[in-house]
Amino acid sequence: MTMPSAMPMHDDDIRFATLPAREGREALTIEYQWIEAGGRDAPLAVFLHEGLGSIAMWRDWPRQLCERLGMRGLVYSRPGYGRSTPRAHLVKWPVDFMSQQACEVFPLLLDALHIDEDERRRMWLIGHSDGGSIALLYASAFPTMLQGAVVIAPHVFVEDISVRSIAQAKQAYEHTDLREKLSRYHADVDSAFYGWNDIWLDPEFKAWNIVDRLARIVCPVLAVQAEDDHYGTMAQVDTIARAVRGARLCKLPRGGHSPHREASATLNDAIVQFVETARA
Template identity: 35%
Template sequence: MIGADDQQIFTRTFTPMDAGERTPILLFHDSLGCVALWRDFPNHLAQATGRTVIAYDRPGFGRSERRHDVLAPDFIAEEARTVVPALCEALEVSRFIACGHSVGGGMAVQTAARWPECIEVLITIAAQAFVEDRTLSGIREAKAAFAEPGALGRLERHHGVRARWVLDAWTETWLAPEFSCWTLDEALALVRAPTLAIHGSEDEFGSPRHPERIASGTGGQALLLPGTGHTPHRECPDLLVEKIAAFLTRLDAE
């Protein structure tokens, strides 16, 4: 647990024996996520890339300090503006690879746009670049499912008393009318880091238009994983790690 942005933030670091001076990878989790829900992915990624991987619970999530406020419409950019620099200062990290899943991918994009001197590589996994009908439909279905008796207990296992806040922060923010025009377009235009946008072909929260938009906006590469949904790090972790490691290896060789 570290103090960052006047809040207590839970972090966990995964360091392979051969990490050396390689730039670390910072993971940004999704709307219902936390460090624990990455499961074995951070350690697997660290071992495959030979880089330290840092995962953290965003304020209000997992084991970090509770929040009671309503997320502002610009909460994705706000993470990059305030939490990330405070976190990096506390961890003494000056340069890193930004890697985010789902909304965490949007936060990674915003971070790369706002702090280009700090970002060596940008990697998004199942990230949304705009508000799509498929995204809203998936959120409505999830909201209905969590309304079933006992369903919230799945979140409580990882978020405890924060579970209701975590769920509402996702569903009520994305479904709010004022969020309907949100996009990453302005941020994408400012990204200078080599970019890999990974997406599952069967992602229930976003079509392949999202990685295409991220790649075209950054001059990066879009990669579609066949037969994969919204959580590649759980559905095909070996393949996902292989693709990320190969991308970083190619960059190192250039």
């Protein structure tokens, strides 16, 4: 996990949407932000953050990419992160929490923001880490409601390297200044950290696997992975390439787990080339 050096907050741009209550849970408040780089009639790019991410953690990268793509952008913090409804401290995310985000919470947010079916058919998802997995799950569950997806350091099954690094993150959170650094990005930092950390370190989560769902994806997919990522290996994107017809791979020699921060120029060029080719 690589932390941005500072957090630019554009509070005037942040808005909040209310998602209706469902059986077993109360209504949710979701913080979101529009990026109007491409104009109101441009295709929509939705950014899905990593397991410890939020609107603020993205910094200015979504805006930079939307300007190059000529797209509008939507950035939001999932429940438990940023200034969205926090996770209750005694509540543990279920093993299928990413499926819940993809198939229930995200579609409800699209409804709340009045994003109609025509806009969804032209929509692109750009997901990082857990957000990449959520993008793949949405593409599988709603194959006609998406134009394409870019998934950066996604997970489609659990690797030992991921579990080891997440266990190390727990030690850093509890014994270094990591908690203080993360508190800049989350109203309830313990909600964000332990929601992510506890489920990934749960022995039952080792069996989590979404490979069988990938074959249902019909939209163009670009899967990105860096060689020096300590949260995952090339096995993740190689599996996507085998399972998703026509998927493209971008393998970076460097970029860590966050190539949009550590290798942004190379990554942006790859995404722009992929999107332009797919749209053509």
